[in-house]
Amino acid sequence: MKNTLNQVFHAPKFLIGFIIFVGLIGFCFIYPFFTDKGPLTMYGNGNFFPPGTYVNREEVVEDDGYTLNIERNAETKIAASLGDNEIKGILTYFDLAGIDYSGIDTNDKVALVDLWMENYSSDYSFKTTTANKKLFARIQSIVEKAQKDTGVIIAEKNAETGELEQSETITGTSYSNTSDLASVITFVLGTDNFGRDVLTELVSATKASLRIGLLAGCIATTIGLLLGLLAGYVGGVIDNLITFVTNLFTVIPSFIILILISYSVGDSARGVTVVGIIIGCTAWPWTTRSVRSQVISLRNRDHVNLSKLSGHSMMRIILTDILPYIASYVVMALILQISSGVLAEAQLSMIGLGPATTKQATLGLMMQWATQYSAHLNGAWWAYFPVVITIALMTFSMNLMNQGLDQVFNPQLRD
């Protein structure tokens, strides 16, 4: 046993797969200790807030702050607030209004803004699209904001008179130290369409998907193994019957059966366990077929015949003379079944037949909602890309482990 394990862990493919897999699981179990966020709590009041650290603005304003001798000057203000679209807009305006900007380097935002301030007028003498008019108005308001150096006046409403009273002016040299602020929240992977924290959700979903995969894999392998052993060893009518049923299930695409069963059990019943069981119950046929063929090749070996002659029971022969010879194969089949279980869950949830969104996050559900809210068209990569990577890593690592085991146990592949 020790020797076998030694061999297995020296197979590079298995080792890499194992490390990725354990890393993934390890992260999923350690992460919850470092966060108090709930996977299904809706934090963001909006769709797809980008990754980053969020600071409470009210607190920043109320914070006394520090004065640093670093002015947030017009140049950096303008550079920060005017993106490529706005610069393009400024140039379009100059073209349309016939303003000569040949003397200006178009990368020099300050010079462009100066020229803009000199020439901009909101009653356009030229014809242009509504989109352009709206863009010009937006540029003007950005530029005006960036140009003013009076600071931001904080006013509070007087409870008695209802009038605004100036309490403070925040200038361009006022800074807050983030460690002084209590309400600083980091969303490493942003939020999803419901405003939920993607990282926390992803960790919870990975665990759920693994649970589904594990359950499905165990069920499928157990059914497959039992039927395969029975068919292969007993033969005759039982073999014919089992082969017939197995073929029947092989011919009908298992995904279709999966959809039909998932649909008929209804939404309320479809928790993680039920989905796992459903997937397991539809994925066993290929394990049965391959176990059966392995057993057939084993059942006429000398040691099996010897056992038979010694009068050993069928149970004992199967357990001691057949199972050990196919054990490595069964483990490999189990790994593949787990990985296809994870994929099957993702597929099911993508078409809305997975667990309920409000009760459990799963990888497939995250993908489904990201697609429904067009995260892929809005550039909200954080809502779907980490999910894809996680699914890929999970199945990839398991396939690697499977190949590694194959290299160790399959005599044909041994060097």
Add this chain to the structure above:
Amino acid sequence: MKNRKMNKIISVIAVAAMTVSMVAGCGSSSSSSTADTAEEETTEAAETEAADTEEAADTEAAETEAAEETASDDEAATPRNETVYFAGQQWGATNNWNPMSSNANCWAIAQAGNAREMMYESLFMYNCLDGSVTGLLGDTYTWNDDKTVMTVTLKQDAHFSDGSAFNSADVVATWDAHINYGSPTGASYMLYIDSIEAVDDYTVNINAKLNDAGQAENPLMVETYITAIYQMSDEYLQVVSDRNGGDAEAIKEDKMEDAVHSGPYGNYYASEQKVIYMRDDNYWGQSDSMWGSLPVPKYLAHVIYKDNAAGQTALQQGEVDACQQFITDVQKLWLEDGLPISTWLDDAPYGLCLTMPTIWFNTERNGLDQVAVRKAIAMATDFSQIAASAMSGQTYTFDEMPRCVANPTDAERQYIDFDQLTDLQFSGNDVDGANALLDEAGIVDTDGDGIREYNGENLAYQAECPTGWSDWNATLEIIAAAGQNIGIDITTYFPEYASFADDLTTCNFDIGMWTPTGAEIAGLWSRSAAYFKDDYAALEVNWSGNFGHYINEEANEILDSIPYMTSDDDLKAAYTRLSQIYLEEVPSFSAMYRPQAFFAASESVWTNYPAASNDETSNIPPLVLTDGAGIEGLYHLELVE
């Protein structure tokens, strides 16, 4: 060992050979047109295999096929600067162009309060911005004193696409056809209209159906008829009847590809990928009595996209000009992507919110027959989350526009006294309040499973809407999450549309989502009726409203009296009382405000679309250039270049 090495070498050579042949195959196809590429490739094939005559013949056949394809492609490829492309109004190949059909999915046909006026036309057009009614085929309409007979005069300039004049015979024939053939239109309006008769060539009388007291059943529905229902040609209806041997079922399902119509655009091309309508340059509306000119674009085209994402991508690439689709974070299209795309308003809610998608409770279900349960679900629902995430900010919040039976327009809200409703409003996300309400009503969890019971049964419900309607799906998820907070087990259920429609219209649901009447001529009454009318609950299959079979006598009495009220004060009192009942009893509740039609316009080819900030077009409702008074938008379009 040797053998395996050999195998490897051979496989490497084989792969290399395949790669080279693929590269060679692709090398020649540098032309941009697909038709050209196909031809080039076939020609190449013909040259190499010329020796084999049989193969050469095949190639010829292929070439002819390619040529034919090109011909039909030509028809579909209209000049870009004469075509306005649409998205989001048709999702499958056209069934028929028949206004009497019960399964019309045709882009050009939408007979509702804001009828789509591109191919067929109604008598009048409704403008949901200012509530005005403008003549289209009709010129004027007047009621007699007791509102039992409406007299409509017709435009004398109007004629059909075959040149035949439009007159009162056509109006009468249209009504008779709907009634005689039992069309959906006939079935719904025969409750309110008794008959339509010609007075002279250009005047008709619409006789309202009378109740036992000799009053019209509902004059408001007669007014809806003249803004919603298309007028068809008497002669053409005869042709359709003759070719179907007078069989009503066959006539209703006649494809009418050759339809004679009065509107400015006719059926030009239709396939499973695309439909195109071409302008009728002889359109009557260019006379001074109507528009004074033809609509600007020669073609209106609608590509049939697979889903929202495909439509949105096309919009972003400038392939779609007018897009009627829900787009998440629509403002990012111009703020971040810098695309020439704009909406009716530049800031949230971006569109013109006129409708109120509503959560309907089946009041026949255990627990949902209790006001406390219904109200608790409504109170616990986080409406600001629905507005911000499910609707992506494209809505008013209920703080901005408090709840009542009216939609968020002044035209309707003038009939509501909000001071009387202040104490009844629920702002949402009030979990404590909802829990207290349920506890007080004695609806508690006695068996400790976390779910409250009523009559010994767990309060477990399915919240249902069609699959793929993303903003609705997300809304129901947020409501389901609210249920968890107050011990009511709500799971979402998103079936296919047809199956959902069956459930909703036959009261076979727990919690359903559907939009009652939007902004139309009798919108406020129709919507109130949808919330309360007991007649609807009695129907076996019911599309009109009151899907949850809620019965309230007082509300029904008010509803019955409103159509005869003449003073604004009476109307205000009536609608305010209805709103009070609505908020106290919660037979259903609005989840959000939503645009009547989403409308994102791309200025890659066309400009001067309806926009609130554009003085020239600011009184044209942003109904995607096609619906109701929104069709006027087509007369103001200009080319960007």
